[in-house]
Amino acid sequence: MADNYSQATVEPDLPGELFTESELDALSAACGLVARPVGGGKLYFFADLYFLVDGEDEDGYTFDCLEFLQGKLNSLDQEAYPAITIHGASTCSKMRPGEFGGFAHIITRDHIRSFNTWEWLDEEARLPGDAHQLDAFFAAREEVAFRWHVDDVLCVRPDLTREQAFQVLKLARTCHDATVGINWEVLEATAQHLFGDKPEPEGQEA
Known part of the structure; x- marks a missing residue:
């Protein structure tokens, strides 16, 4: 039997005054993010075992951590806090193919963008091999390059x-x-x- 992990870190450290105890509990229960005080009234967020973009809090309500953090970002000074980023890695206790990879999320006031290595590998594998195929590839997606x-x-x-x-x-x-x-x-x-x-x-x- 193998154990899977999904660890992540959040940057930058965020002001602790932004969060209530119930919000911190929801982040931990639904998304696996733990808050650690690091001085200056700020909190460092990380997931040391299992990170989820969304899950259920202790009351059974769906909680999306990316949208939640975007709401907090909008209450901060834009120059001091232009974005919040989450970097993570998925690993397995056994060397099983497809069980290892990385992911990232960047949260701005207007957008949330996500990336993971599994989707990237799938897209790369489906990329065409010559210019004519490349044009057809983008045309199928209603795009031009x-x-x-x-x-x-x-x-x-x-x-x-x-x-x-x-x-x-x-x-x-x-x-x-x-x-x-x-x-x-x-x-x-x-x-x-x-x-x-x-x-x-x-x-x-x-």
Whole structure:
């Protein structure tokens, strides 16, 4: 017989004054999250055995810890507390396939996003192998994808290595202005942010 565990930690530490004793009891009973005082009137939340996104509290009512924490986040200063994150790992006392993995939740004032390795592996396994299949894959999901390549970055910054150019692509993807999108100027500006100004051609005065 094997034992399964789902351990998790919550960041950052949260002001203890936000929580009543009954709320802390509900977090523990329904979701496995325990609160430990860490000084400064704050609480560190963690699940040392079993973490659940939702469950039943001691009175039998359904309790969703992500929505609950989002409500608490909205009562805090946005600059001091921009988000709450939960990182976790699922393990097993025996080396059984499919019993190990990780998960994460990020809670902001407007959104709750979740990720786990099982869904990621499933999506990766179903990804198509060539460009035509990739277009069909996104069409089936009613989506389109705009693809940029490392060589595109090297067109505007030939002084970079391919690894550096890929860093530019990754940063541009995550940090671009959605009202502008990604274009040649965005790639050039992102490269400048990461690696400084483009070198002047040899023989040309600055």
